[in-house]
Amino acid sequence: xxxxxxxxxxxxxxxxxxxxxxxxxxxxxxxxxxxxxxxxxxxxxxxxxxxxxxxxxxxxxxxxxxxxxxxxxxxxxxxxxxxxxxxxxxxxxxxxxxxxxxxxxxxxxxxxxxxxxxxxxxxxxxxxxxxxxxxxxxxxxxxxxxxxxxxxxxxxxxxxxxxxxxxxxxxxxxxxxxxxxxxxxxxxxxxxxxxxxxxxxxxxxxxxxxxxxxxxxxxxxxxxxxxxxxxxxxxxxxxxxxxxxxxxxxxxxxxxxxxxxxxxxxxxxxxxxxxxxxxxxxxxxxxxxxxxxxxxxxxxxxxxxxxxxxxxxxxxxxxxxxxxxxxxxxxxxxxxxxxxxxxxxxxxxxxxxxxxxxxxxxxxxxxxxxxxxxxxxxxxxxxxxxxxxxxxxxxxxxxxxxxxxxxxxxxxxxxxxxxxxxxxxxxxxxxxxxxxxxxxxxxxxxxxxxxxxxxxxxxxxxxxxxxxxxxxxxxxxxxxxxxxxxxxxxxxxxxxxxxxxxxxxxxxxxxxxxxxxxxxxxxxxxxxxxxxxxxxxxxxxxxxxxxxxxxxxxxxxxxxxxxxxxxxxxxxxxxxxxxxxxxxxxxxxxxxxxxxxxxxxxxxxxxxxxxxxxxxxxxxxxxxxxxxxxxxxxxxxxxxxxxxxxxxxxxxxxxxxxxxxxxxxxxxxxxxxxxxxxxxxxxxxxxxxxxxxxxxxxxxxxxxxxxxxxxxxxxxxxxxxxxxxxxxxxxxxxxxxxxxxxxxxxxxxxxxxxxxxxxxxxxxxxxxxxxxxx
Amino acid sequence: xxxxxxxxxxxxxxxxxxxxxxxxxxxxxxxxxxxxxxxxxxxxxxxxxxxxxxxxxxxxxxxxxxxxxxxxxxx
Numbered sequence: 001x002x003x004x005x006x007x008x009x010x011x012x013x014x015x016x017x018x019x020x021x022x023x024x025x026x027x028x029x030x031x032x033x034x035x036x037x038x039x040x041x042x043x044x045x046x047x048x049x050x051x052x053x054x055x056x057x058x059x060x061x062x063x064x065x066x067x068x069x070x071x072x073x074x075x076x077x078x079x080x081x082x083x084x085x086x087x088x089x090x091x092x093x094x095x096x097x098x099x100x101x102x103x104x105x106x107x108x109x110x111x112x113x114x115x116x117x118x119x120x121x122x123x124x125x126x127x128x129x130x131x132x133x134x135x136x137x138x139x140x141x142x143x144x145x146x147x148x149x150x151x152x153x154x155x156x157x158x159x160x161x162x163x164x165x166x167x168x169x170x171x172x173x174x175x176x177x178x179x180x181x182x183x184x185x186x187x188x189x190x191x192x193x194x195x196x197x198x199x200x201x202x203x204x205x206x207x208x209x210x211x212x213x214x215x216x217x218x219x220x221x222x223x224x225x226x227x228x229x230x231x232x233x234x235x236x237x238x239x240x241x242x243x244x245x246x247x248x249x250x251x252x253x254x255x256x257x258x259x260x261x262x263x264x265x266x267x268x269x270x271x272x273x274x275x276x277x278x279x280x281x282x283x284x285x286x287x288x289x290x291x292x293x294x295x296x297x298x299x300x301x302x303x304x305x306x307x308x309x310x311x312x313x314x315x316x317x318x319x320x321x322x323x324x325x326x327x328x329x330x331x332x333x334x335x336x337x338x339x340x341x342x343x344x345x346x347x348x349x350x351x352x353x354x355x356x357x358x359x360x361x362x363x364x365x366x367x368x369x370x371x372x373x374x375x376x377x378x379x380x381x382x383x384x385x386x387x388x389x390x391x392x393x394x395x396x397x398x399x400x401x402x403x404x405x406x407x408x409x410x411x412x413x414x415x416x417x418x419x420x421x422x423x424x425x426x427x428x429x430x431x432x433x434x435x436x437x438x439x440x441x442x443x444x445x446x447x448x449x450x451x452x453x454x455x456x457x458x459x460x461x462x463x464x465x466x467x468x469x470x471x472x473x474x475x476x477x478x479x480x481x482x483x484x485x486x487x488x489x490x491x492x493x494x495x496x497x498x499x500x501x502x503x504x505x506x507x508x509x510x511x512x513x514x515x516x517x518x519x520x521x522x523x524x525x526x527x528x529x530x531x532x533x534x535x536x537x538x539x540x541x542x543x544x545x546x547x548x549x550x551x552x553x554x555x556x557x558x559x560x561x562x563x564x565x566x567x568x569x570x571x572x573x574x575x576x577x578x579x580x581x582x583x584x585x586x587x588x589x590x591x592x593x594x595x596x597x598x599x600x601x602x603x604x605x606x607x608x609x610x611x612x613x614x615x616x617x618x619x620x621x622x623x624x625x626x627x628x629x630x631x632x633x634x635x636x637x638x639x640x641x642x643x644x645x646x647x648x649x650x651x652x653x654x655x656x657x658x659x660x661x662x663x664x665x666x667x668x669x670x671x672x673x674x675x676x677x678x679x680x681x682x683x684x685x686x687x688x689x690x691x692x693x694x695x696x697x698x699x700x701x702x703x704x705x706x707x708x709x710x711x712x713x714x715x716x717x718x719x720x721x722x723x724x725x726x727x728x729x730x731x732x733x734x735x736x737x738x739x740x741x742x743x744x745x746x747x748x749x750x751x752x753x754x755x756x757x758x759x760x761x762x763x764x765x766x767x768x769x770x771x772x773x774x
Numbered sequence: 775x776x777x778x779x780x781x782x783x784x785x786x787x788x789x790x791x792x793x794x795x796x797x798x799x800x801x802x803x804x805x806x807x808x809x810x811x812x813x814x815x816x817x818x819x820x821x822x823x824x825x826x827x828x829x830x831x832x833x834x835x836x837x838x839x840x841x842x843x844x845x846x847x848x849x
Contacts, residue, residue: 084825159821225822234819239807246803250796271789279796368830372841471825511787547806548814571792 005474008154010083012468014096015076016370019363021100022072023454025107026359029064030450032057034443039682040649041436043673046682051115053682055608059126060114065351066124066214068107073359074218075099075142078165080366081225082146085162087155087473091148095141102138106131118188121605121641122203124210125179129190132180139176143169150554154473157552160241163561164221166554167249170562171213174569179206183707185700189602191640191707196590197265197633199642201576204259205569212252213565215350216318219358220244220287223315226362227294230307236293240286247283249561251276253568258329261338262618263644264633269572270331276568277329284322291315306381310361313389317353321346335620336411339648341432341439342403345396352392352446360384360453367460372467376459380452388449395442402435410648411622420625425651426678494546495539497560499532504567585634588760592638592709593753595697595719596726600753602700603746604643607684614645615654615757628655628758635760638709650681655758662730663737665751687747694723726752 039045039054046053083090090096109131113119119126127135146169150162179202182190194202228235235241257265257273292315295301301308324346328337337343364381368374375381409428412421422428506528509521536543550557593601604610615636617627624630631654636642645652660668667674670688672681698716705711714722724743730751731743741747828842 081822084827085821087825155821155824157818157821159818161822228819228822229827234823238815238819239810242807242810243800243804247800250799254792254796268786268788271786272792275789275793276796279793282800368841369827372830374830374841469825469827507791511791568792571788575788 005472008087008089008471008473010080010469010471011090011093011096012080012370013466014090014100015080015366016466017100018072018076018079019366019370020457021104022069022076022359023363023450023457025064025068025072026356027447027450027454028111029061029069030443030447032061032064034440034447036061037436037440037443040680041433041440043680043682048683048685050117050607050686053607053684055611055682056115056117058608058611059119059123060111062124063110063114063126064107066210067110069359070215070219070351070355071103073355073362074168074214074222075103076366077222077226077362078146078218081161081222082149082165084469084471085155085159085225086150086153087471088149088153091145091152095145095148099138099141099145102134102141106134106138109134113188117606117608119605119608120180120182120190120192121610121643122179122192122199123611123646124207125203128188129180129182129184130187132176132182136173136177136180139169139173143173147554147558158554158557159225160235160238160245161221161224163245163557164217164224166558167245167561167565168213168218168221170558171209171217171249171253171565174562174566175206175209175213178569178573179203183703185703186696189696189700191700191703193640193707194642195640195707195709196637196642198573198576199640200260200263200265200644201257201269202573203642205253205256205572208256208259209253211350212248212255215355216252217248219355220248222358222362223287223291223311226365227291227311227315230305230311230361230365231295231298231301233294233296233298236290236296240290244283244287244290246564248280248287250564250568251279251283253565254572255280255329257572258334259646260644261329261331261334262620263616264619264631264635266576266633269576272572274329274331277326280322281326284325285319288315288319288322291318304378306378306385307361307365309382309385310357310364313385314354314357314361317349317357317392321350321354324349335618336407337403338618339614339646340403340407340410341399341435342407343647344439345399345403348399349392349396352388352395356446356450357388360388360450363453363457367457369469370466371461371464373460373464376456380456384449384452384456387452388446391442391445391447391449393442394445395439398435398438398442402432402439405435406432410626411620413622413625417621418625420622423626425626426676429649429680430678495532495535495543496546499528499535503528503532585637586763587634588632589634589763590636590638591756591759591761592704592711593756594722594726595694595701595714596723596749596752597756598700598704598753599692599694599697599723600749600751603687603750604753605641607687609653610643610645611647612645612649612681613651613653614648615652616644617652617654623652627652632760634763638704640704640707640709650679653754653757657755657757657759661737662733662751662755663739665754666734666739666741666747669747669750687750688741688745690746691742691744692727692746692749694720697723 035045036054036057039057050056079090079096106127110127113128113131114126118128120128146165150158181193183193184190192199224235224241254276255273257269258277259273261270261274263270292312295308295312298308302312327333328343328346364375406428409422409431410425413419414421503525506521506524509517510525511518511521513521550560615631617623617629617631619630635654636644664675666688668676669684671683671685672679697719698714701711701714701719705713727743727748730748731741734741734748826842830841
């Protein structure tokens with residue numbers, strides 16, 4: 001067997017491209033963030049223009065910082081470190097370039113659609129369906145390029161950073177595809193396949209795990225590679241990193257329901273979300289300590305090296321955020337914090353502190369390695385760190401104080417808990433205005449730091465030669481499977497996998513089966529556990545060998561990681577799909593919208609109302625006192641997408657229907673301050689002049705019917721007649737109240753929708769859902 | 775079984791079983807990690823250092839930036 005020596009030149013061009021894109025898009029995303037923060041203080045900054053209005057720009061901000069800033073930074077870090085860890089060039093230059101330009105095209109598409117109201121109406125999943133498809137294609141390209149590179153690797157062992165990258169790729173693919181399943185009604189609009197509580201669960205299963213597997217696991221992989229490199233010493237404990245990885249992957253995926261505590265989500269799911277969130281404390285803090293202790297003996301570098309500064313602070317913010325997350329997932333804490341700025345503080349502690357600082361540390365470390373020139377100014381990088389840190393502390397401190405203040409005021413009661421102390425929602429908004437202003441200053445400081453980095457980067461690379469790293473590798477010919485790795489049969493037919501599959505099968509029969517099957521499942525589960533333990537005791541070495549070989553086998557490792565994350569999702573989602581059926585709903589059931597109300601609802605989604613107004617009255621006394629009877633699961637069962645919301649910049653709207661006359665809504669939408677003095681809500685005056693598009697309603701109703709909403713088989717003419725009839729009634733009522741508006745304007749449809757909110761029917765015990773025709 | 779899943783007490787079993795499964799996995803993995811032998815750990819933890827990542831340092835007193843020479847420069 002001959003040994004061949006060859007020189008591998010890494011593809012660092014694509015790393016440089018992603019790195020520059022991250023800096024540029026990061027600046028754009030954060031600039032929009034500062035603007036929308038200022039808009040909450042100064043409503044005039046909405047400029048009475050739809051595409052510059054808060055609710056249109058907020059999705060642009062979140063999508064830009066998640067998918068453009070962190071996405072590009074992640075791709076740069078993954079591609080750079082993977083090539084060096086596996087000692088191989090990226091598998092395909094074409095796929096690398098396709099990935100880069102395709103991803104930038106997606107970002108540009110998002111920037112061209114979100115401000116104009118093209119949205120799916122679900123947080124962090126707003127992009128319309130053609131862009132969703134493009135995202136899936138680009139993710140597949142990324143996955144193929146990555147796994148192909150692993151297949152060509154010259155280093156058999158898989159370092160723990162690679163494990164985190166694998167978990168990221170398979171989990172994000174699963175989450176993104178499932179949560180974006182939808183039926184299109186046009187090229188720019190679709191209805192989610194899921195509705196009501198089902199949609200809420202799937203959305204937050206996605207939303208929470210987007211944080212976990214897009215903003216956390218890839219950055220942890222980056223931490224495990226770049227932090228030891230910057231510190232010049234190996235990770236503090238490799239054993240701890242193994243525990244960190246597996247426990248994080250197994251536990252994270254279950255915690256999504258903590259976004260829906262005290263809502264009408266079934267109690268067992270809320271308990272599950274809370275329990276697993278608390279369990280996350282252990283692996284998260286294990287990872288944080290592992291990162292910080294890697295700097296042991298090298299803390300003196302903190303004084304001089306900006307890279308170490310950013311990494312140390314970034315990992316500390318990771319620890320802080322992952323302490324705060326489980327804390328917020330405790331039901332009683334959540335009752336205070338949910339829907340308030342405390343959540344905004346938590347999110348920004350993670351994104352600005354963990355993601356932003358880890359990105360900055362990585363970028364400063366990479367600049368002198370990707371271009372043959374030292375960093376332009378270390379002093380400027382240090383200044384960036386301090387300006388950014390002060391910015392984060394101002395931002396997060398202000399939002400903590402704001403969230404707790406508003407939470408306490410909204411929940412305050414007197415007269416033995418029977419009367420609200422602050423019945424006017426605006427009292428709580430005005431109390432936090434100075435804190436919201438401090439948030440603007442904090443955000444602006446952080447952005448200023450980012451611009452310092454962009455300037456430093458520009459000066460560093462001006463006139464510099466891009467450099468691609470190289471390595472000499474010694475490959476045996478012919479290239480066989482790496483010694484010790486598992487064959488296809490080997491990773492299926494082995495004791496741990498066989499006993500796990502059998503055990504899960506019996507457990508499913510026990511929990512989901514009928515009477516006999518359930519008993520058989522229970523016996524089988526116990527029998528399987530006993531046999532597995534006996535086998536483990538007798539053949540301990542074969543179990544250990546399998547695990548060791550797994551660590552050098554990319555395919556089985558990926559499959560097992562996928563199974564680990566898919567289990568949590570299935571156990572939560574499958575029962576929810578069953579209970580979501582109208583026939584299984586007890587107590588109250590939603591009345592399907594009329595065609596005009598449906599059109600109004602689409603406007604509500606388009607304008608991003610859900611970003612400031614929830615439609616979920618929690619099972620909490622202050623919520624019920626303020627907004628009315630608590631929301632039932634069946635009351636939103638036909639909502640595609642659900643609009644429960646996650647933040648209350650304004651009051652809940654679940655039972656606003658009939659609370660005010662039509663003319664109140666018209667005046668309020670035209671100029672909120674004419675009705676509510678001191679309101680910070682933008683004007684939505686264009687709704688009074690825009691003509692309602694009813695041409696798409698027949699298709700939309702047909703899709704709603706496909707999704708299970710009990711609409712009758714209306715003809716187009718019947719739909720048009722229904723719309724016309726309801727429009728005229730509302731327009732007449734407005735005229736009688738002194739407001740003159742054409743009946744075919746968008747505001748009329750929106751009023752129809754708002755006035756319907758909170759109406760329901762009592763469930764008939766026999767079960768079947770009545771239709772509008774009934 | 776699921777038709778009364780909103781109200782039925784039996785559904786608490788999901789939370790208990792899920793906790794048990796996750797806890798057992800956590801213990802198993804921790805045990806496996808603890809059993810890793812020192813040479814194996816050293817091999818893994820040094821993987822980031824097997825490939826050199828040469829850098830350019832800031833200019834010293836002589837005013838010249840110092841770049842390590844290993845990589846081939848490509849424009």
